[in-house]
Amino acid sequence: MNAEQTGLRVEEILSGLTESADPAGRAAAEALVRALMDFYGAGLARLAALLRDADADGRAVLDDELVTGLLVLHDLHPDDVPTRIARGLAAHPQHRAELLDYDEHARSVRLRIPAASGGCGCANTSVDGAREAIEGVLGGYAPEIERIEIEEAPAAPAQPALLQIGNRTIDPVRAAR
Known part of the structure; x- marks a missing residue:
């Protein structure tokens, strides 16, 4: 499908909606189209920016949630x-x-x-x-x-209290009592 065919198809669908007698359905369809256009526009803008700034292998693009969402939506994502x-x-x-x-x-x-x-x-x-x-x-x-x-994950087992052994001097007077 090329851009010209897609544009003509979109115009045809929008004309059919405009002629529809159901104003609520028409408004809902227009809102849906706006939401999809916003989604695609944001995703494509992000993709262009990421490609411009990407490292040598370009994999940084796939770390972006919005770009990944677009690729997955169309079954185009290269990762399993x-x-x-x-x-x-x-x-x-x-x-x-x-x-x-x-x-x-x-x-x-x-x-x-x-x-x-x-x-x-x-x-x-x-x-x-x-x-x-x-x-x-x-x-x-x-x-x-x-x-x-x-x-x-299971909690780490509690560590036993450590016995403190140290060098301390014993008072011979106290020890004799």
Whole structure:
């Protein structure tokens, strides 16, 4: 499909919508077109900027969530899903998670997050917060994923108290009593 054919097709569709008797449907369709144009415009602008500033191999472009979203939307992304998951998690280090498994058929991913720290007894808050953040991140990098399973890494075992042995002088008067 070339640009001229696409332009003519868009004009044809918009003319049909303008002639439609349903004003609500027409307004919704126009809003949809505007949203898509904004999305594509922002993605293409970002792609152009990243290509201009990219390192020698150009892979920095694939670290961008918006560009990745455009490429995935059109099944053009060169990386497989597990690679995109890893890229997404690496691009947002504040949401540390380890990829344990990706099931293509179930469209699910299993991740492990670090154990909660602080001893407040609020491990669910940690998992719930991580889930929300990770779902947001992976939505842009791997929208194919329909289910995310998160397990919390076991907490490190408590270290035994250290016996302090040192050189201290003993008071002979006190020791004799």
